[in-house]
Amino acid sequence: MADLRLFCDAGLDENARNLLQDGIAPHELILPRQQAESVLVASAIDPAMAQADIILGQPPVEGVLKAEKLRWLQITSAGFTRYDTPEFRALAKSRGFQVTNSSTVYAEACAEHVFSFMLAQARQLPLALAMHCAGGSASWLQLRGASSCLRDQEAVILGYGAIATRLVEMLAPFHMKITAMRRQPRGNEGIAIVTPEELAWALATADHVINILPENRNSLHFISTERLQQMKPGAIFYNIGRGKTVDQEALAASLHNGHLGAAWLDVTDPEPLPENHPLWSAPHRHITPHIAGGHANESETLVRHFLDNFQRFLQGASLRDRVM
Amino acid sequence: MADLRLFCDAGLDENARNLLQDGIAPHELILPRQQAESVLVASAIDPAMAQADIILGQPPVEGVLKAEKLRWLQITSAGFTRYDTPEFRALAKSRGFQVTNSSTVYAEACAEHVFSFMLAQARQLPLALAMHCAGGSASWLQLRGASSCLRDQEAVILGYGAIATRLVEMLAPFHMKITAMRRQPRGNEGIAIVTPEELAWALATADHVINILPENRNSLHFISTERLQQMKPGAIFYNIGRGKTVDQEALAASLHNGHLGAAWLDVTDPEPLPENHPLWSAPHRHITPHIAGGHANESETLVRHFLDNFQRFLQGASLRDRVM
Numbered sequence: 001m002a003d004l005r006l007f008c009d010a011g012l013d014e015n016a017r018n019l020l021q022d023g024i025a026p027h028e029l030i031l032p033r034q035q036a037e038s039v040l041v042a043s044a045i046d047p048a049m050a051q052a053d054i055i056l057g058q059p060p061v062e063g064v065l066k067a068e069k070l071r072w073l074q075i076t077s078a079g080f081t082r083y084d085t086p087e088f089r090a091l092a093k094s095r096g097f098q099v100t101n102s103s104t105v106y107a108e109a110c111a112e113h114v115f116s117f118m119l120a121q122a123r124q125l126p127l128a129l130a131m132h133c134a135g136g137s138a139s140w141l142q143l144r145g146a147s148s149c150l151r152d153q154e155a156v157i158l159g160y161g162a163i164a165t166r167l168v169e170m171l172a173p174f175h176m177k178i179t180a181m182r183r184q185p186r187g188n189e190g191i192a193i194v195t196p197e198e199l200a201w202a203l204a205t206a207d208h209v210i211n212i213l214p215e216n217r218n219s220l221h222f223i224s225t226e227r228l229q230q231m232k233p234g235a236i237f238y239n240i241g242r243g244k245t246v247d248q249e250a251l252a253a254s255l256h257n258g259h260l261g262a263a264w265l266d267v268t269d270p271e272p273l274p275e276n277h278p279l280w281s282a283p284h285r286h287i288t289p290h291i292a293g294g295h296a297n298e299s300e301t302l303v304r305h306f307l308d309n310f311q312r313f314l315q316g317a318s319l320r321d322r323v324m
Numbered sequence: 325m326a327d328l329r330l331f332c333d334a335g336l337d338e339n340a341r342n343l344l345q346d347g348i349a350p351h352e353l354i355l356p357r358q359q360a361e362s363v364l365v366a367s368a369i370d371p372a373m374a375q376a377d378i379i380l381g382q383p384p385v386e387g388v389l390k391a392e393k394l395r396w397l398q399i400t401s402a403g404f405t406r407y408d409t410p411e412f413r414a415l416a417k418s419r420g421f422q423v424t425n426s427s428t429v430y431a432e433a434c435a436e437h438v439f440s441f442m443l444a445q446a447r448q449l450p451l452a453l454a455m456h457c458a459g460g461s462a463s464w465l466q467l468r469g470a471s472s473c474l475r476d477q478e479a480v481i482l483g484y485g486a487i488a489t490r491l492v493e494m495l496a497p498f499h500m501k502i503t504a505m506r507r508q509p510r511g512n513e514g515i516a517i518v519t520p521e522e523l524a525w526a527l528a529t530a531d532h533v534i535n536i537l538p539e540n541r542n543s544l545h546f547i548s549t550e551r552l553q554q555m556k557p558g559a560i561f562y563n564i565g566r567g568k569t570v571d572q573e574a575l576a577a578s579l580h581n582g583h584l585g586a587a588w589l590d591v592t593d594p595e596p597l598p599e600n601h602p603l604w605s606a607p608h609r610h611i612t613p614h615i616a617g618g619h620a621n622e623s624e625t626l627v628r629h630f631l632d633n634f635q636r637f638l639q640g641a642s643l644r645d646r647v648m
Contacts, residue, residue, distance in 0.1 A: 108473050108475050109447075109471065109473050112443060112446060112447060112473050112474060112475070113447050113471075115443055116440070116443035116444050116446070116447040116449055119436060119439055119440035119443055119444075120440050120443075120444055120449060122436060122440070123433075123436060123437045123440040123612075123615075123616075124615075125440055125444060125449070125612070126453065128612035128613065128615055129450065129610055129611065129612055131612075131613055132596050132597075132611075132613065133596065133613050134595070134596050134613075135595060135613070135614055140613060140614075140615070143613070143615055143618065144615050144617075144618030144619075144622065145618065145620055145622070146620070147433065147437075147615055147618040147619050147620070148619055148620050149432050149433050149436050149619050150436060151432050151436070169497045170497045170498070172497060173493045173494045173496060173497070174494070271458070271459060272456050272457065272458050273456075286453055287453065287456075288447075288449070288452035288453055288455075289452065289455055289456065289457050289458075289459070289464060289467070290459055290464075291447075291448075291452055291464070291467055291468050291471055292447075293468075294467065294468030294469065294471040295468075295471055295472055295473050296469055296470070296471070296472050298468065298469070
């Protein structure tokens, strides 16, 4: 195969950049003149992008349009909202380039993150870590009584991709009743699957509702006032997917009026929330700043995932995490 | 079997008391004149205790001495420090009464609690829940980089009873290297076991050191300055057993001097810690007020566990959670 040109606009540290350069040699690595700050942030359009056979990063859509030789785009995040349009899918099809994302890279950290939310809620960690009460005191008895065990509880997972698959593995020792919602059930999920039309009955009995939906035209405000009302009183809601899939005002209202027991959010809309947003004043809301996928050596893991796919690409094999 | 007299000094709520009374009928339930506040707090000596065939609760040792007909004592906690002496063990043997605890009742909640600590540490929850930083900012990149995954990490568990067994089940999907310390290995643990003499090498590489030791004459200050120094720099220490098994000053010093990465404690010595205790000013210390075993309907679970053992007792079968 003739030398390929890989254009990478991801904000990699030096180690990861060297790993990438060595890993693709003798093929050519082209870096933009202005490196992005992070692997998750879109870069500006760089003229060199137009010469690329392969792009790794978060290129602007207009940049991809100009890359007429492009055969493969690997996105350095799990989410790919800006590319997930009928127009872009049509472009990828007509030009014949493949699109992959990095969901495998973030699946472990994201699943552990939402699992940490679930256990922190069950064990009442935010409250318990702040209390200095004495054993046997009224506040101590109340705190103990408010604590619970995940074991034998019931969970609904919205969206069934790499993160949900891993989360289900992690929850196996807890003997929970788990149902996942998927728009197009494939029959090989290994757990109970419902479609959006069948979701209401599953929400009615779930102790935990875990939203991992990607953001696209179908999922905007999927969690609405109506959906929240379908959840049982006291249910705990988690969002580890994308903020825009949830009507934030409706979520805040459901916490303020006491219907939801708590909400644990790694994503919001917008991010970060403005200081006067009703979610900040809502009771029992716990928010982390979109870090669920974070882990030490993140860019190294990203590059290794790309290099694994690069070998597959050279061999003409199926790419992992293909989304188009 | 002639009617048995069960003396119960545990602070049960009305539902649990009724469940107990109905569950043992036609045998007799004797309640003390002064009910204890909680299932975990020792009661005063009540004259009626002396007539008991069976005691359920936290009776003072002097009260047990006077119960000459006693055939079985079930303690309503997992810890049984005040009975765990050579003198009391000799008494139980010579009088021929069995002693059981309620470790099964608390094992699930305790294992979930320490697991919630492990995940909260990996995902940096205390910090992440307090930060409102924007994606791509320096503090956000730092927080993401400080986050980690439990998967493939290494843990040492001190003490291998019901809680550790359950914790090992929960950790199975994380593919961790787990070693447990047990004074008398039995060979059926299913994981690597070391004795106290072999512990130092296991501590040297562990990312997580989880202390679940019970309190007795052998375990006082088991975690000493020397043991802490044997742990690798940056290791995370958890105590879910008993406070007195850890030299609290040495632990605080190890946090202050930056050797330990963090300490997550559900138990301390004393409890609660006085406001001027060096642990309060230590960095990266996270303390919950001895609630690891807590869960909704705790006294009901305790009574159901007792009733299960009561049926075994009537049939002459082996009792669960027997400790003497």
